[in-house]
Amino acid sequence: MDTFSPHTPGCDLLRKTWVRLIIVNTACAKPCFTLKHFGLRSSPNCDSLHPCQTLDHLMKCPLEAPVEFGDLKCVNARALEWLEQIEV
Numbered sequence: 904m905d906t907f908s909p910h911t912p913g914c915d916l917l918r919k920t921w922v923r924l925i926i927v928n929t930a931c932a933k934p935c936f937t938l939k940h941f942g943l944r945s946s947p948n949c950d951s952l953h954p955c956q957t958l959d960h961l962m963k964c965p966l967e968a969p970v971e972f973g974d975l976k977c978v979n980a981r982a983l984e985w986l987e988q989i990e991v
């Protein structure tokens with residue numbers, strides 16, 4: 904089992920990026936679909952005109968650099984670029 908340690912990938916990131924990484928990895932992100940579900944947004948649509956912006960869609964959205972969970976796990980350059988772009 905993985906546990907948090909000073910050697911955990913990403914723990915040396917800027918706080919904003921580190922928090923986004925944790926939010927995504929713990930499935931606590933709030934894409935438009937979730938905001939609509941809780942009545943905090945009128946539409947689940949993505950700015951890319953996709954009808955349902957879920958976390959899965961955000962990871963493939965044509966408006967963002969694509970990323971996979973493997974990228975996020977090892978916090979590579981692709982993950983960092985994506986984490987800088989997204990709003991979660």
Ligand SMILES: [Zn+2]
Nearest residue numbers: 949951953964
């Ligand atoms: Zn989109």
